[in-house]
Amino acid sequence: MPIVRIAVRLIAEHRVLFVVYVLLFSVVGSFAAGSIGPMSAAYEAVRPVVAVVDRDNSIISRALTGHVAATSEMVGIADSTRALQEAAAKNYADYVLVIPSGYGDELARAARAGADAPDLENVVSYTSARGALMDERVRSYVQELYAMAAARPSANTEELVRLVDAAQEAGVTVETVDAEMPGLPVTYLVYCQFALYALFGGIAAIVGVGLADLRAPEVRQRIGATPVPSTTFDAQIAGAIALCGIAVWAINAAVGIALYADELARVPVALTALMLVILFALMLVGMAFGFLIWQLGVRRELVHAIVNITAMIISFLAGTWVPLANMSAEVLAVARFAPGLWAVSAMEQLVRATSVTSELAASVLGNVGIVVLFALAIAAAGIAIGRARQAVA
Amino acid sequence: MLAQIYYNVRMMLRNTGIVIWCFAFPLIMATIFMTMFAGMQSNQTLHTIALGVVEDANWQEATGLRTMLEELTRTNTDATEDEKPLLALTGYTDRAAAEAGVLAGEVDTALVVDADGAARLLVSPSDAGSTDQGIVQTILDRYLQSEELAGALAESDPTVLASAETRATLAQNLSGEQASTAELSVLREPPSELSRFYYALLGYSCIMCSTVAQTLIDRTRIAATPEGSRRQVGALSPARQLAAALVASWLIVMASMMLAVSFFYVVAGVSFGGRVWLTPVACGACALVSCALGAFVGSLPGVRPDVKDGLITIATLTLSLPAGLFGTPALEVANWLSQHAPLVQLFNPAVQATEAMLSLTFYDSLAPFASACGRLLVIAALLGAGALIFMRRQRYAHS
Numbered sequence: 001m002p003i004v005r006i007a008v009r010l011i012a013e014h015r016v017l018f019v020v021y022v023l024l025f026s027v028v029g030s031f032a033a034g035s036i037g038p039m040s041a042a043y044e045a046v047r048p049v050v051a052v053v054d055r056d057n058s059i060i061s062r063a064l065t066g067h068v069a070a071t072s073e074m075v076g077i078a079d080s081t082r083a084l085q086e087a088a089a090k091n092y093a094d095y096v097l098v099i100p101s102g103y104g105d106e107l108a109r110a111a112r113a114g115a116d117a118p119d120l121e122n123v124v125s126y127t128s129a130r131g132a133l134m135d136e137r138v139r140s141y142v143q144e145l146y147a148m149a150a151a152r153p154s155a156n157t158e159e160l161v162r163l164v165d166a167a168q169e170a171g172v173t174v175e176t177v178d179a180e181m182p183g184l185p186v187t188y189l190v191y192c193q194f195a196l197y198a199l200f201g202g203i204a205a206i207v208g209v210g211l212a213d214l215r216a217p218e219v220r221q222r223i224g225a226t227p228v229p230s231t232t233f234d235a236q237i238a239g240a241i242a243l244c245g246i247a248v249w250a251i252n253a254a255v256g257i258a259l260y261a262d263e264l265a266r267v268p269v270a271l272t273a274l275m276l277v278i279l280f281a282l283m284l285v286g287m288a289f290g291f292l293i294w295q296l297g298v299r300r301e302l303v304h305a306i307v308n309i310t311a312m313i314i315s316f317l318a319g320t321w322v323p324l325a326n327m328s329a330e331v332l333a334v335a336r337f338a339p340g341l342w343a344v345s346a347m348e349q350l351v352r353a354t355s356v357t358s359e360l361a362a363s364v365l366g367n368v369g370i371v372v373l374f375a376l377a378i379a380a381a382g383i384a385i386g387r388a389r390q391a392v393a
Numbered sequence: 394m395l396a397q398i399y400y401n402v403r404m405m406l407r408n409t410g411i412v413i414w415c416f417a418f419p420l421i422m423a424t425i426f427m428t429m430f431a432g433m434q435s436n437q438t439l440h441t442i443a444l445g446v447v448e449d450a451n452w453q454e455a456t457g458l459r460t461m462l463e464e465l466t467r468t469n470t471d472a473t474e475d476e477k478p479l480l481a482l483t484g485y486t487d488r489a490a491a492e493a494g495v496l497a498g499e500v501d502t503a504l505v506v507d508a509d510g511a512a513r514l515l516v517s518p519s520d521a522g523s524t525d526q527g528i529v530q531t532i533l534d535r536y537l538q539s540e541e542l543a544g545a546l547a548e549s550d551p552t553v554l555a556s557a558e559t560r561a562t563l564a565q566n567l568s569g570e571q572a573s574t575a576e577l578s579v580l581r582e583p584p585s586e587l588s589r590f591y592y593a594l595l596g597y598s599c600i601m602c603s604t605v606a607q608t609l610i611d612r613t614r615i616a617a618t619p620e621g622s623r624r625q626v627g628a629l630s631p632a633r634q635l636a637a638a639l640v641a642s643w644l645i646v647m648a649s650m651m652l653a654v655s656f657f658y659v660v661a662g663v664s665f666g667g668r669v670w671l672t673p674v675a676c677g678a679c680a681l682v683s684c685a686l687g688a689f690v691g692s693l694p695g696v697r698p699d700v701k702d703g704l705i706t707i708a709t710l711t712l713s714l715p716a717g718l719f720g721t722p723a724l725e726v727a728n729w730l731s732q733h734a735p736l737v738q739l740f741n742p743a744v745q746a747t748e749a750m751l752s753l754t755f756y757d758s759l760a761p762f763a764s765a766c767g768r769l770l771v772i773a774a775l776l777g778a779g780a781l782i783f784m785r786r787q788r789y790a791h792s
Contacts, residue, residue: 119575147566
């Protein structure tokens, strides 16, 4: 076991890498999860971020602003071209509504004459359907005003607004279906998706950099002269890599459980345990990749480059950065040949889970099996390369 | 000195790490962005929402509601080819089946019509409050409110809806689109999340490349590296060696950024708002920041070279994050910081590099672009001044 001990000591000397790859990326993951905000099981209609620029300031425009404010989170945007441009370019709001001056009067006049009302102006965010939802709400409200103004040409504006506002009370009832148990919180899912980077890239980087010294020709020659068979040497290195992987997995898992302890306490322990199993399988892939990097004998300064670029591609293909739903069919087809997709879809099952059933466990463990097969394939490639190199040497 | 610059450049271009990180990495990332986002551009238009429906006797009786929803499952006849219908209906035999479908995530939400004609939406607790559910809710609300309004009108003034003709007009008006909205185009070209990722990549390059200046400057300084000590006894004065190192690193960083810009422009189709000829100005300023940052990190007293490498890597990661490099959540962090802590963003070179490109592309006026470049120069000056202070102190310590 002396080589394991040396290897572990070498890895332990690269504590900085644990901080950078494991802790930093875990924190980035929780940061990303934090942007989603707390989840509540009760239904609440989505409230897009909206800004209203009211150039009209009439009864109708104020009523419309009030209606928008009731169903959204309002942010202030100055009425200048520059402010509107910045809001649109940087996506400060899902929806910016500009009410042109004289709109209220024009709407009522058009309705009475049976003509088309002037258009309200908007800037719809390009990132999600929330802007489109808000547009639907705005158009629905002004169309109701239009229909009322057309039906009651003699009524004054206040009365029309009152009628329409009273009708807003009507609406469909939304019920949350009772699930036997809540699934894992989405925030924890995001954290675990980000863990992919630490588990895959982190282990490989730590192993690649930490164990590089053991590949130095002088060290290899000296070890070669000892009565340690090369298979034992490789096995001991693999053991050290495994210890390193388990350490990374444990750190990441502990940080995750500590960060989301409150939310996870409300969820069956089995779900969290299954999530840890998925992460463990991903760790095996990272371990296998680390072993491959070690067998390839990648130069120390190149390890970071290779590891980070590969980890980025892998986490991209897992839908960590951009949801898989937004990717094209071709990319999804490619993603099937990477471990991330399988792990993340198993994670999503745990989030949607309503009860711990044997089908759920079987389906999650099935995906875990696929991930483990990826690990085996990579490890086998590592062993093959090692053998080929030995034959050449 | 020219020879020094030439050899400095050659030395750096033979360094595999530098070639990968400063030249290849931005191109690899840009290629990833291109393929990953190929299907994402259409995200702003609505996609089809899966709506479950309990197809019982009550549903068959709710003719108005059913017709309205079925209408929404068809595309407009004059629609362009890639336009999708708003809804896709999935039928369930009873409420229990619909609930199971909602829980399993088969549909975004499911509709149940009660015996008294009241509509209910069922949502799953793990997915309550999604945008798609909001859209379905708004559509149903509008339908129910129309009924409510027609009722209120008839109640308050029965004469208004006395004739069939006025009733038809009202129904038409309530479901019509006479009062509508039009999208304003305030930007020089339509925004996309994608271009921000590309620009954040330039911000990343700017900081990552500071490793070039750091390496080159360390090789001119006595006691920092063995080469440095050797060079200091050479004929060329230390000041000129430092100048040669700085010029060489500026050239390399500039080349790296311009390579990235041309790749974005030619291969990825980023238009830079038709002002690609101004990008060298921003890249030049970024390259200066990069050199100054490298000099600053290199001059930190008592820090080992591998720790300096680590510092630059950490700086690259932490400064690129608020520029929005790592996906949509990072963009949200960037926006939050811009709105709530603008000072932090002001002194982040990666953010300012992104800002410069963003202003160039989207804003009419060139003033925001000029001020972003100005801020980059100020950051470079501050870092350069810091480097100078540390280098002087070290020189005194050795004399």
